[in-house]
Amino acid sequence: xxxxxxxxxxxxxxxxxxxxxxxxxxxxxxxxxxxxxxxxxxxxxxxxxxxxxxxxxxxxxxxxxxxxxxxxxxxxxxxxxxxxxxxxxxxxxxxxxxxxxxxxxxxxxxxxxxxxxxxxxxxxxxxxxxxxxxxxxxxxxxxxxxxxxxxxxxxxxxxxxxxxxxxxxxxxxxxxxxxxxxxxxxxxxxxxxxxxxxxxxxxxxxxxxxxxxxxxxxxxxxxxxxxxxxxxxxxxxxxxxxxxxxxxxxxxxxxxxxxxxxxxxxxxxxxxxxxxxxxxxxxxxxxxxxxxxxxxxxxxxxxxxxxxxxxxxxxxxxxxxxxxxxxxxxxxxxxxxxxxxxxxxxxxxxxxxxxxxxxxxxxxxxxxxxxxxxxxxxxxxxxxxxxxxxxxxxxxxxxxxxxxxxxxxxxxxxxxxxxxxxxxxxxxxxxxxxxxxxxxxxxxxxxxxxxxxxxxxxxxxxxxxxxxxxxxxxxxxxxxxxxxxxxxxxxxxxxxxxxxxxxxxxxxxxxxxxxxxxxxxxxxxxxxxxxxxxxxxxxxxxxxxxxxxxxxxxxxxxxxxxxxxxxxxxxxxxxxxxxxxxxxxxxxxxxxxxxxxxxxxxxxxxxxxxxxxxxxxxxxxxxxxxxxxxxxxxxxxxxxxxxxxxxxxxxxxxxxxxxxxxxxxxxxxxxxxxxxxxxxxxxxxxxxxxxxxxxxxxxxxxxxxxxxxxxxxxxxxxxxxxxxxxxxxxx
Amino acid sequence: xxxxxxxxxxxxxxxxxxxxxxxxxxxxxxxxxxxxxxxxxxxxxxxxxxxxxxxxxx
Numbered sequence: 052x053x054x055x056x057x058x059x060x061x062x063x064x065x066x067x068x069x070x071x072x073x074x075x076x077x078x079x080x081x082x083x084x085x086x087x088x089x090x091x092x093x094x095x096x097x098x099x100x101x102x103x104x105x106x107x108x109x110x111x112x113x114x115x116x117x118x119x120x121x122x123x124x125x126x127x128x129x130x131x132x133x134x135x136x137x138x139x140x141x142x143x144x145x146x147x148x149x150x151x152x153x154x155x156x157x158x159x160x161x162x163x164x165x166x167x168x169x170x171x172x173x174x175x176x177x178x179x180x181x182x183x184x185x186x187x188x189x190x191x192x193x194x195x196x197x198x199x200x201x202x203x204x205x206x207x208x209x210x211x212x213x214x215x216x217x218x219x220x221x222x223x224x225x226x227x228x229x230x231x232x233x234x235x236x237x238x239x240x241x242x243x244x245x246x247x248x249x250x251x252x253x254x255x256x257x258x259x260x261x262x263x264x265x266x267x268x269x270x271x272x273x274x275x276x277x278x279x280x281x282x283x284x285x286x287x288x289x290x291x292x293x294x295x296x297x298x299x300x301x302x303x304x305x306x307x308x309x310x311x312x313x314x315x316x317x318x319x320x321x322x323x324x325x326x327x328x329x330x331x332x333x334x335x336x337x338x339x340x341x342x343x344x345x346x347x348x349x350x351x352x353x354x355x356x357x358x359x360x361x362x363x364x365x366x367x368x369x370x371x372x373x374x375x376x377x378x379x380x381x382x383x384x385x386x387x388x389x390x391x392x393x394x395x396x397x398x399x400x401x402x403x404x405x406x407x408x409x410x411x412x413x414x415x416x417x418x419x420x421x422x423x424x425x426x427x428x429x430x431x432x433x434x435x436x437x438x439x440x441x442x443x444x445x446x447x448x449x450x451x452x453x454x455x456x457x458x459x460x461x462x463x464x465x466x467x468x469x470x471x472x473x474x475x476x477x478x479x480x481x482x483x484x485x486x487x488x489x490x491x492x493x494x495x496x497x498x499x500x501x502x503x504x505x506x507x508x509x510x511x512x513x514x515x516x517x518x519x520x521x522x523x524x525x526x527x528x529x530x531x532x533x534x535x536x537x538x539x540x541x542x543x544x545x546x547x548x549x550x551x552x553x554x555x556x557x558x559x560x561x562x563x564x565x566x567x568x569x570x571x572x573x574x575x576x577x578x579x580x581x582x583x584x585x586x587x588x589x590x591x592x593x594x595x596x597x598x599x600x601x602x603x604x605x606x607x608x609x610x611x612x613x614x615x616x617x618x619x620x621x622x623x624x625x626x627x628x629x630x631x632x633x634x635x636x637x638x639x640x641x642x643x644x645x646x647x648x649x650x651x652x653x654x655x656x657x658x659x660x661x662x663x664x665x666x667x668x669x670x671x672x673x674x675x676x677x678x679x680x681x682x683x684x685x686x687x688x689x690x691x692x693x694x695x696x697x698x699x700x701x702x703x704x705x706x707x708x709x710x711x712x713x714x715x716x717x718x719x720x721x722x723x724x725x726x727x728x729x730x731x732x733x734x735x736x737x738x739x740x741x742x743x744x745x746x747x748x749x750x751x752x753x754x755x756x757x758x759x760x761x762x763x764x765x766x767x768x769x770x771x772x773x774x775x776x777x778x779x780x781x782x
Numbered sequence: 783x784x785x786x787x788x789x790x791x792x793x794x795x796x797x798x799x800x801x802x803x804x805x806x807x808x809x810x811x812x813x814x815x816x817x818x819x820x821x822x823x824x825x826x827x828x829x830x831x832x833x834x835x836x837x838x839x840x
Binding site: 323 | 800816818823824829830831
């Protein structure tokens with residue numbers, strides 16, 4: 052059999068054309084490149100914004116003046132803006148651009164509906180704008196990477212459904228029988244993000260832009276980190292693996308190294324990832340069995356992750372000479388290598404002994420940024436450099452600029468990550484160091500923090516270099532766009548899909564599955580639900596077994612309002628509320644934290660990073676006037692402190708218009724406020740505020756009792772005292 | 783306190799079930815994949831590289 056006939060038969064088999072009928076009618080159709088371009092352009096625009104905010108945040112963390120003196124531009128609010136902008140705006144739009152481009156070509160059809168594509172694009176940008184405005188206004192649910200309030204959550208759900216309908220519609224209208232591996236990853240992304248988003252957004256609204264999570268304390272923490280971890284898995288990883296399997300293959304112009312490996316890697320990755328969430332909560336008040344489960348599955352996760360990396364890198368076998376010349380391949384190689392590094396580090400960080408040092412330190416942002424800047428950032432630019440010339444029918448404006456961008460990016464990542472690893476090790480070890488006499492060598496948290504401030508400065512330089520590279524890349528793509536013309540509707544032709552036109556009856560099971568998108572999608576859902584359900588269900592079902600601590604009482608109305616200020620100002624971006632059971636922590640902060648202490652915490656506020664000390668036992672540690680002065684100007688109480696000042700809290704009146712509603716909502720969620728207490732709540736609130744006002748007055752501070760600072764002081768002074776007071780009483 | 787779940791009977795079965803499900807699933811996928819014909823696998827991996835008439839060439 053000669054090569055031509057063999058190739059023809061092979062094409063027929065793949066594409067479902069009956070044998071011997073190569074002369075079948077070809078259908079003409081157009082690929083929609085306009086939506087692809089819009090998403091890509093939006094990704095670049097929001098990427099620039101998000102990384103510019105990132106640079107601002109990197110400066111704010113060690114130069115308090117960079118907080119610009121307003122509540123809207125202070126770290127606690129700009130940090131979530133940065134994370135959301137980069138994850139959902141930069142990466143999100145890049146995913147959609149890549150998915151819309153590759154899916155049409157892999158399935159040989161136009162996207163299902165132009166209207167849905169347009170709606171998807173515009174609504175997503177609307178959500179991004181709404182997110183930016185609300186986050187800076189201090190409107191947040193406090194769940195990391197899920198900070199947006201309930202109306203925006205609903206909008207996200209709507210857009211996700213639109214995306215899903217458009218994607219599945221396209222799959223069902225395809226002209227080739229088989230769904231290539233990239234499509235499986237897109238399907239898994241759609242299904243899992245939907246499940247994660249819905250479960251982690253179950254909130255009880257109390258007003259248009261305020262809600263409380265229905266979960267509290269330990270349950271809330273488990274749900275949030277089940278979500279948080281899998282947002283990384285199914286928003287930052289699986290769609291990008293799908294993109295890798297298409298764009299890397301196209302750019303290298305050779306098939307994926309091992310298709311078999313891609314099947315094993317796909318199923319094990321989506322199965323294992325969903326379990327690993329609890330590794331974010333090691334040594335916390337989360338039940339031990341859940342922590343262990345998270346650790347074990349995280350360690351196992353290295354296998355499929357590296358399966359993917361190896362499959363990507365080995366696809367370039369025999370083409371390594373081209374990597375030297377082609378900037379697209381350079382970006383891909385470093386991107387996939389960063390994926391390998393981050394997914395080696397992840398399981399390592401999940402080991403309890405490593406986590407004991409690394410958690411809450413700068414090691415974690417270093418880990419995250421190797422993934423974000425390397426894997427997501429570099430893959431995105433590799434894809435754009437490959438795709439833009441094609442959809443604009445032109446050549447890349449400048450290979451030299453692309454190479455310059457590449458090296459600036461690499462340098463940027465190195466200067467970002469290395470100092471942060473160094474800072475993480477240094478501070479993590481300093482915090483645990485005891486003298487020969489058995490007392491903490493660095494009892495003041497600030498001593499350890501000031502040690503790593505120079506590393507923060509170098510990190511900001513690294514970020515600036517990476518961002519400069521990004522600007523060069525954006526300019527290069529802009530000039531590419533200008534030199535060509537958008538091929539908005541790219542013509543192609545392909546025979547129609549003939550149902551079961553050619554079938555030799557010997558298809559393997561997975562090949563059969565690859566022809567059934569709906570079954571494939573359902574199976575994916577089942578696979579990801581197994582892990583989620585087994586992990587979450589026991590913690591919820593045995594809620595009654597969380598021993599309630601008799602001395603733990605609901606927050607007073609003033610404390611509840613203070614807690615909402617704490618949430619709105621984003622205090623948990625720098626302060627944890629979780630004393631781990633280490634001697635170094637109990638010596639520094641006090642009694643370790645217990646699950647039963649958080650039963651009324653809707654939402655939990657454990658935090659994930661300590662740029663400042665833990666606050667769970669801060670109640671009663673300082674006087675009210677210390678807090679007052681500290682919030683006005685932190686260095687007045689802690690010389691050398693890098694905490695931003697919060698002078699507006701001293702000026703702004705406390706909004707008590709929702710207090711009664713908040714009490715009612717909390718009661719609905721199971722907090723035992725007496726029936727009708729909401730009517731007396733304000734009375735109690737004013738009484739407690741007056742007491743604080745009087746104590747401040749004693750220390751020479753004159754302030755009206757109705758200021759926000761009073762509520763915040765009430766909350767801070769309450770923190771962790773239920774257990775402290777109980778112990779004092781026992782003693 | 784951290785061991786408050788120890789009193790709940792039958793809890794240790796959860797991680798066990800998880801492992802069994804995963805191992806069975808993993809072995810099954812691996813075996814099925816390993817037994818796929820070489821020709822078929824080669825064909826599947828060609829999908830993104832099959833150019834239609836007009837699609838811009840790499």
